[in-house]
Amino acid sequence: MRSVAGPLAGRRTLETSPETVVRRRRGFSGLQLRELWEYRDVGLFLIWRDLKVRFRQTAFGVVWAILQPLLLTAIFTIFLNRVAGVYAYNLPYAVFALAGVVPWTLFSRALITSSTSLVESASIIGKVYFPRLLLPLASATSYVVDFAMSLVVLAAVMVVYGVAPTISILFVPVFSLMALAGALAFGVWLSAVNVRYRDVNFLLPFIVQLWLLATPIAYPLSRIPRHWQTLLGLNPVAGTVAGFRWAVTGHSRPPTAMVLVSAGVIIGVLVLGLVYFRRTERTFADII
Amino acid sequence: MATAIDIQQLGKRYKLGDRVHYGRLTESLANAVSALAGRRSSGPAQYVWALQDVTLAIEEGEVIGFIGRNGAGKTTLLKLLSRITEPTTGEARLRGNVGSLLEVGTGFHQELTGRENIFLSGAILGMRRAEIRRNFDDIVEFAGVGAFVDTPVKRYSSGMQVRLGFAVAAQLSTEILIVDEVLAVADAEFQRRCLAKIEDVARSGNRTILFVSHNMHSLRSLCNRAAFLEQGRLRSVGEATRVVREYLESAAGSNAERVWDDEQRRPGNEDLRLVAVRVLDRSGALVATAMSSDALTVELELEVSTRTAGTAVGFDLESDDGGGVLSAFQLDADEPPPLEPGRRVLRATLPPRLLDGGGYVVSPRIVGHNGRPIAHEQGAVHFDIVGDHRVRLLEHVSRLGPVALPIDWSEHHG
Numbered sequence: 245m246r247s248v249a250g251p252l253a254g255r256r257t258l259e260t261s262p263e264t265v266v267r268r269r270r271g272f273s274g275l276q277l278r279e280l281w282e283y284r285d286v287g288l289f290l291i292w293r294d295l296k297v298r299f300r301q302t303a304f305g306v307v308w309a310i311l312q313p314l315l316l317t318a319i320f321t322i323f324l325n326r327v328a329g330v331y332a333y334n335l336p337y338a339v340f341a342l343a344g345v346v347p348w349t350l351f352s353r354a355l356i357t358s359s360t361s362l363v364e365s366a367s368i369i370g371k372v373y374f375p376r377l378l379l380p381l382a383s384a385t386s387y388v389v390d391f392a393m394s395l396v397v398l399a400a401v402m403v404v405y406g407v408a409p410t411i412s413i414l415f416v417p418v419f420s421l422m423a424l425a426g427a428l429a430f431g432v433w434l435s436a437v438n439v440r441y442r443d444v445n446f447l448l449p450f451i452v453q454l455w456l457l458a459t460p461i462a463y464p465l466s467r468i469p470r471h472w473q474t475l476l477g478l479n480p481v482a483g484t485v486a487g488f489r490w491a492v493t494g495h496s497r498p499p500t501a502m503v504l505v506s507a508g509v510i511i512g513v514l515v516l517g518l519v520y521f522r523r524t525e526r527t528f529a530d531i532i
Numbered sequence: 533m534a535t536a537i538d539i540q541q542l543g544k545r546y547k548l549g550d551r552v553h554y555g556r557l558t559e560s561l562a563n564a565v566s567a568l569a570g571r572r573s574s575g576p577a578q579y580v581w582a583l584q585d586v587t588l589a590i591e592e593g594e595v596i597g598f599i600g601r602n603g604a605g606k607t608t609l610l611k612l613l614s615r616i617t618e619p620t621t622g623e624a625r626l627r628g629n630v631g632s633l634l635e636v637g638t639g640f641h642q643e644l645t646g647r648e649n650i651f652l653s654g655a656i657l658g659m660r661r662a663e664i665r666r667n668f669d670d671i672v673e674f675a676g677v678g679a680f681v682d683t684p685v686k687r688y689s690s691g692m693q694v695r696l697g698f699a700v701a702a703q704l705s706t707e708i709l710i711v712d713e714v715l716a717v718a719d720a721e722f723q724r725r726c727l728a729k730i731e732d733v734a735r736s737g738n739r740t741i742l743f744v745s746h747n748m749h750s751l752r753s754l755c756n757r758a759a760f761l762e763q764g765r766l767r768s769v770g771e772a773t774r775v776v777r778e779y780l781e782s783a784a785g786s787n788a789e790r791v792w793d794d795e796q797r798r799p800g801n802e803d804l805r806l807v808a809v810r811v812l813d814r815s816g817a818l819v820a821t822a823m824s825s826d827a828l829t830v831e832l833e834l835e836v837s838t839r840t841a842g843t844a845v846g847f848d849l850e851s852d853d854g855g856g857v858l859s860a861f862q863l864d865a866d867e868p869p870p871l872e873p874g875r876r877v878l879r880a881t882l883p884p885r886l887l888d889g890g891g892y893v894v895s896p897r898i899v900g901h902n903g904r905p906i907a908h909e910q911g912a913v914h915f916d917i918v919g920d921h922r923v924r925l926l927e928h929v930s931r932l933g934p935v936a937l938p939i940d941w942s943e944h945h946g
Binding site: 262263264265266267268269285286288289292293296297300367368369370371372373374526527529530 | 542613614619625
């Protein structure tokens with residue numbers, strides 16, 4: 245069997261044409277990354293579509309992308325910092341909170357949008373073939389644009405409060421990628437579960453709320469006993485946010501152990517999610 | 533000739549209910565719990581074969597039509613070959629790039645403009661950006677949406693959306709093209725242009741086309757071969773005209789009869805009510821589809837309670853794109869007898885060669901002597917005509933209207 249190539253390749257004669265074999269696959273059939281690459285145009289257009297629709301349909305457009313993390317930070321600053329007296333020790337609280345809220349916002353939005361991506365594209369899935377994995381990938385990736393805009397805001401806030409970054413800022417892309425990978429790890433899995441069990445649609449917003457509270461975003465890690473901190477890394481967002489915050493501000497020591505635990509969890513969930521996705525995608529068109 | 537598509541014992545089984553309901557976590561949990569407790573909650577799973585044991589080889593450059601009534605497995609077969617869903621048994625090997633057109637406007641987003649949707653839909657169907665850009669002007673022109681190309685498609689009429697969707701898909705240049713009955717939604721004029729476009733593509737010879745249609749006329753004119761599916765199985769394959777004939781003779785799509793069983797709901801008034809309307813062939817059998825050269829009978833069955841004289845009982849005959857053909861009533865006859873109480877059957881015979889190929893609907897009507905409508909059952913029965921008599925020398929000349937009565941021509945010195 246020759247490789248399974250998409251319709252994207254150019255014209256050929258039949259003798260050199262790709263052969264597609266349609267048959268029932270059993271077990272895990274690999275990640276088919278090559279096929280994903282061949283269909284990259286579809287993925288790029290899906291990202292482009294999501295961005296166009298998002299920034300055209302909303303009255304505030306771009307403002308909306310940065311307003312949400314700003315408002316969340318404002319609420320934290322007023323209620324947790326001023327009222328409840330939560331401090332971030334050596335950082336201005338607003339900078340501390342925003343540096344946590346920014347990666348959290350990327351994670352939570354990418355997670356929610358990728359989890360619903362298949363169900364929302366039900367009509368396309370039933371009518372045309374392309375690697376289904378492109379749907380959660382594209383919808384999550386489109387939020388990188390919103391994230392980039394909120395980074396600009398974060399930089400502005402740091403300037404206002406006079407917080408200068410250190411060399412650790414070079415790690416910002418690493419932890420940004422970690423936030424996206426974390427969202428995809430759960431999003432790819434949940435998107436496939438959502439095809440069969442629509443309960444995901446109702447449960448997810450609630451879970452995300454709890455997740456926000458269970459992650460040290462509004463309160464500093466130092467409030468948690470040191471020997472528990474590494475264990476907290478089992479919540480992959482905890483390690484991601486802690487790492488991102490360290491990278492941006494360069495204050496205190498890097499939370500290395502915790503980050504490694506989180507990265508391990510993300511890789512594990514990502515692999516399991518991809519396997520589950522690959523195993524169930526054959527029946528998407530039948531039951532969606 | 534090389535084989536472009538080799539299908540071996542392809543089959544698709546659905547779990548009954550799977551397509552209709554999606555599961556709920558609670559149900560699965562409940563099932564899991566009762567399974568643990570050693571009880572089965574819903575008995576053995578029920579399965580249905582949508583497609584079974586289909587073996588077929590399609591040559592390179594062939595245009596093959598698939599026919600069969602709804603649920604015969606046509607769309608399932610196309611979906612398997614397009615890799616949208618996976619077969620349960622068997623396999624198919626396709627040599628060459630595959631493009632499928634199972635819907636007009638695949639991937640359209642209502643908020644995006646015509647221009648944006650051309651690129652989006654093109655990409656989803658499998659075209660490269662450069663290819664779409666190159667064909668952009670052709671697409672806009674073919675769809676006839678020039679002035680609206682930067683307007684969101686949600687402001688388009690449904691007709692415009694269909695035209696734009698087809699125009700994009702018409703540019704698909706894959707070696708294998710899979711087309712479901714996508715034109716049924718377009719208006720008649722646009723259907724003609726699309727068929728001409730598909731015909732162009734088909735004639736170019738090097739592309740393999742799989743085509744599903746209920747329009748026997750276009751199917752016969754486009755396809756070299758046809759495959760007739762019945763209840764998920766391949767009943768016959770062969771020369772298009774022969775297979776179409778076999779399909780018609782099996783009276784497969786039986787919309788040719790409408791019976792009102794419930795006495796309370798029969799159309800009419802206290803004097804007379806309609807019981808049934810049927811379209812029959814010469815032997816008195818129901819016909820879903822007939823040849824243009826066949827004589828057809830429209831039968832109206834009535835329950836008459838009171839002797840009725842001045843009431844007109846008849847029907848409207850329309851082509852299914854909405855064009856009226858004629859209205860006929862029993863009172864048109866010379867000295868029609870009054871309708872006596874009891875079951876009465878009225879038969880109207882349509883002359884052979886009256887209608888050209890296409891779909892037609894019969895709408896029975898009852899009109900009181902004062903012109904007041906008593907009953908009008910719009911589109912009660914449906915049948916298809918396959919044109920088999922028009923001299924097809926003038927293929928490049930399109931003809932107007934559904935009436936195909938042969939016209940006598942003679943030439944005289946002026």
